[in-house]
Amino acid sequence: MTVQRVSRSSRSTAFKEVRSRLRSRGLRWTPQRRALIDVLSATDGHVTGAELVELCRDRDPETTPSTVYRTLEVLEEIGLVKHSHGRDGRQEFHIAPASEHGHAICENCGEVRELSEGDVAGLVGSLGKRGFAVDLSHLTVGGLCPRCGNSGVPLA
């Protein structure tokens, strides 16, 4: 069970746009794809593939893993979805935010928070000077959040 504190504000793509985005590539708008997008939008943050399969099954018990994973692949191709990997190595998916940003993850309670531009400016600049072009969507930092780190009362 992972707490998510990522703001819901930075959602990107308008919902109906997806249909046309798919069709313009000769791809199709199916109930299963719609369902998955629904599920993804309902989550605030980073959900594993397996979890998405489960969540889709809550709506339609017939849902199969292959469809979910293949749909995720398609949605990632058209830029609607991104994925990364969690501590345990499983894929974590989320709707692509309007602007890229890094993440800070509490190693104790799992809370995820987005990094601001200011947070990462130094790192981006420092690496940039050495010719390394930072990809903010792949910037992850672990640590202890205020609740877990300061008090002597780690939750888990």
Next chain:
Amino acid sequence: MTVQRVSRSSRSTAFKEVRSRLRSRGLRWTPQRRALIDVLSATDGHVTGAELVELCRDRDPETTPSTVYRTLEVLEEIGLVKHSHGRDGRQEFHIAPASEHGHAICENCGEVRELSEGDVAGLVGSLGKRGFAVDLSHLTVGGLCPRCGNSGVPLA
């Protein structure tokens, strides 16, 4: 095939110390453990579990996955080894460096470089002010290295 440019200098634990570190906990110093530590020290950077199984098999074809993974667990418990997860979600292991540091990984060629204190100072400070204690060993940033990003000649 992953290029590793991590400096060999920041190796931590003296080799013979491990034996006593294990024994002081009632754990044992076995040929298999020694072999794995040898293999790990011979690698410069981040090796997946499966790769380690292979590398150990090069020395001793009898090596089994269970032993390798269980040994890695033990070595991590005593602080000799750390692990993280690569792009593909597989575990990547490395000997714990004397000082913690973040990593920058090229998304094109896979090259890994260590981040300096200066690189991360801003991020650490910025998050620190908000009560988040950064764990440098879990700071990873993706992007394009000079070779892959600047030229119009991405290698892969």
Next chain:
DNA sequence: TTTTGTGCAAAAGTTTTGCAGATAT
């Protein structure tokens, strides 16, 4: 009607687990 998508079933790949026998101390 033709191309794309789905469901099923099975495979692939990494990592974990149970257990009997072997080994370090």
Next chain:
DNA sequence: ATATCTGCAAAACTTTTGCACAAAA
């Protein structure tokens, strides 16, 4: 002597793939 380790075999899990049928455009 005895608690710890190893090797084996099989399981657990996530994710991928092949194929025949179904559905979208």
